[in-house]
Amino acid sequence: MSQLDHRRASARLQILNPDGTAAANRRVTVDQMSHQFLFGCGAFDAVQLMKTQDESRKAFLGQRMDQWLKLFNYGTLPFYWGRYEPEEGKTAYQETMAAAKWLKEKGVRVKGHPLCWHTACAPWLMAFSNEEILRRQLERIHRDVTAYKGVIDMWDVINEVVIMPVFDKYDNAITRICQDLGRIRLVKEVFAAAKESNPDAVLLINDFNTSVSYEILLEGLLEAGVPISAIGIQSHQHQGYWGLEKLNDVLTRFSRFKLPIHFTENTLISGETMPPHIVDLNDWQVDSWPSTKEGEERQAREISEMYSVLFAHPLVEAITTWDFNDGCWLKAPSGFVREDNSEKPSYHALMKLIHGEWETHETMTTDSEGCLSFTGFKGEYSLRSDHGDATFSLGNDLSGPLTLH
Numbered sequence: 001m002s003q004l005d006h007r008r009a010s011a012r013l014q015i016l017n018p019d020g021t022a023a024a025n026r027r028v029t030v031d032q033m034s035h036q037f038l039f040g041c042g043a044f045d046a047v048q049l050m051k052t053q054d055e056s057r058k059a060f061l062g063q064r065m066d067q068w069l070k071l072f073n074y075g076t077l078p079f080y081w082g083r084y085e086p087e088e089g090k091t092a093y094q095e096t097m098a099a100a101k102w103l104k105e106k107g108v109r110v111k112g113h114p115l116c117w118h119t120a121c122a123p124w125l126m127a128f129s130n131e132e133i134l135r136r137q138l139e140r141i142h143r144d145v146t147a148y149k150g151v152i153d154m155w156d157v158i159n160e161v162v163i164m165p166v167f168d169k170y171d172n173a174i175t176r177i178c179q180d181l182g183r184i185r186l187v188k189e190v191f192a193a194a195k196e197s198n199p200d201a202v203l204l205i206n207d208f209n210t211s212v213s214y215e216i217l218l219e220g221l222l223e224a225g226v227p228i229s230a231i232g233i234q235s236h237q238h239q240g241y242w243g244l245e246k247l248n249d250v251l252t253r254f255s256r257f258k259l260p261i262h263f264t265e266n267t268l269i270s271g272e273t274m275p276p277h278i279v280d281l282n283d284w285q286v287d288s289w290p291s292t293k294e295g296e297e298r299q300a301r302e303i304s305e306m307y308s309v310l311f312a313h314p315l316v317e318a319i320t321t322w323d324f325n326d327g328c329w330l331k332a333p334s335g336f337v338r339e340d341n342s343e344k345p346s347y348h349a350l351m352k353l354i355h356g357e358w359e360t361h362e363t364m365t366t367d368s369e370g371c372l373s374f375t376g377f378k379g380e381y382s383l384r385s386d387h388g389d390a391t392f393s394l395g396n397d398l399s400g401p402l403t404l405h
Contacts, residue, residue, distance in 0.1 A: 068324055
């Protein structure tokens with residue numbers, strides 16, 4: 001039994017001509033167009049592409065997003081409150097919605113990140129009482145989840161709750177209300193608002209803290225009836241690859257909740273690693289952080305291994321690498337492409353897996369009754385013949401007629 005059997009399904013289809021007769025002894029090509037599994041990446045540049053008026057910048061970002069789209073079927077867009085709404089009532093709705101619709105039209109599933117977080121919070125909230133901050137936070141969730149419903153139906157509802165009430169880098173409105181209400185009450189409130197606004201949305205809690213503290217928090221939230229759709233795990237590895245031991249330990253510990261697991265923010269760098277004594281990654285401020293040939297080869301190996309382990313795990317539904325290009329957060333060489341859009345070995349290594357080893361393409365001939373059978377990776381498919389085409393979804397095992405058009 002293959003460790004990837006749970007990623008595949010079998011199909012037995014009867015292919016019908018447009019007139020309803022069996023397409024007997026017909027040569028057909030079956031091609032997987034997209035995965036059910038969510039292979040994702042930060043898609044912040046899609047917002048910039050929609051916003052910029054500079055033609056050369058637009059062409060550069062367009063090229064980058066073309067490379068992005070060849071690899072991924074899942075993108076994260078920014079909803080940091082302080083940036084999305086820097087002044088009360090003045091939001092980035094227009095360019096963000098344009099980016100979300102553009103991605104969706106390209107077959108990409110879109111997630112918004114995050115609805116509630118103490119970092120990058122709106123500074124104008126500080127003028128209000130805790131009671132009013134909470135009211136506005138819930139109002140913000142209702143507003144945005146409702147506005148994007150049908151375009152964005154997946155959200156990181158709340159981010160980094162483990163550290164939220166003890167965060168002391170600077171005063172902020174969300175830490176204030178988390179201290180006041182407690183973690184569980186705040187999470188319950190924000191999830192309830194998101195669920196009410198879009199009952200069918202996939203709602204995540206997300207954290208970089210993979211210690212027992214996150215497990216204890218999740219236990220309390222689930223006991224309190226919080227409707228968590230999936231557990232989000234950040235894996236920013238600026239100080240070096242976790243390795244198989246830590247990766248499997250995290251998977252084992254968080255699997256006990258029997259919830260889907262999303263690796264929401266993955267980073268593997270292709271340069272020198274950050275010194276181990278740095279506790280908060282944001283404290284590492286450098287003028288430049290170059291990618292190296294040796295580092296790029298290492299990054300490709302580590303990405304291939306990590307993605308293979310996660311794709312094989314039955315509870316993992318999604319992997320998002322945070323930076324598509326180098327030079328983003330902390331100026332790290334963390335991307336699949338360099339700052340000039342040239343592709344790194346990691347881009348081609350992941351392409352070989354997602355659109356090579358893990359993708360199904362078959363050429364077959366139907367039998368005398370127009371039937372064919374095959375097993376493929378779950379996802380969206382096209383079927384082509386000289387007499388017409390058809391599309392279908394392979395989720396669980398599939399059988400039945402399929403009419404060419």
